Amino acid sequence: MNLSERVFRNVIGSTITIYCKEDTLCLGLVKKRITLTFPKRTVHMPVTYRLAKDFNVAANIIRAQVTPNQVGTLVVELQGDIDQIDAAVEWMETQNIEVSQATHEILIDEEECVHCGLCTGVCPTQALSLNPETFRLTFTRSRCIVCEQCIPTCPVQAISTNL
Numbered sequence: 001m002n003l004s005e006r007v008f009r010n011v012i013g014s015t016i017t018i019y020c021k022e023d024t025l026c027l028g029l030v031k032k033r034i035t036l037t038f039p040k041r042t043v044h045m046p047v048t049y050r051l052a053k054d055f056n057v058a059a060n061i062i063r064a065q066v067t068p069n070q071v072g073t074l075v076v077e078l079q080g081d082i083d084q085i086d087a088a089v090e091w092m093e094t095q096n097i098e099v100s101q102a103t104h105e106i107l108i109d110e111e112e113c114v115h116c117g118l119c120t121g122v123c124p125t126q127a128l129s130l131n132p133e134t135f136r137l138t139f140t141r142s143r144c145i146v147c148e149q150c151i152p153t154c155p156v157q158a159i160s161t162n163l
């Protein structure tokens, strides 16, 4: 089946991808990126296994900061039926896992940036651009989908995320 992706960004910043057939028939299968914060006692819980087994939701781990017996943070992209994802989020909240649907943000260190423009070449949404008059970098946060493609392009490591 030929599926095309439609990517939406909701009001609280989550990126939502809907798969559609021939641009008309949408399947209700979505991708949603969220941040999970685990309290000490749940840090060992096999959350991704439970999401797959109990909710048929695939969890692709984007980034993890988990230290044994301490608070852990996980950025995951959930993929599945939207109702199942909502149910999975509800279940995680009952397990005292903090679920943040506001995604992390891109940070630009203005002190470090040398306005070379390299990052603008990879940005798929034109969130990064060079001002044609001043030749200085402009970052339009509202256009950023936090794909992180710009991070490795910066020669002076001026781009990072807040996670």
Ligand code: SF4
Residues within 6 Å of the ligand: 106, 122, 123, 124, 125, 126, 127, 128, 143, 144, 145, 146, 147, 148, 149, 150, 151
């Ligand atoms: S994270 Fe992606 S969308 Fe945002 S500024 Fe970087 S390349 Fe552009």
Ligand code: SF4
Residues within 6 Å of the ligand: 108, 112, 113, 114, 115, 116, 117, 118, 119, 120, 137, 153, 154, 155, 156, 157, 158, 159
């Ligand atoms: S690649 Fe880095 S130094 Fe160059 S414009 Fe982008 S943020 Fe600035």
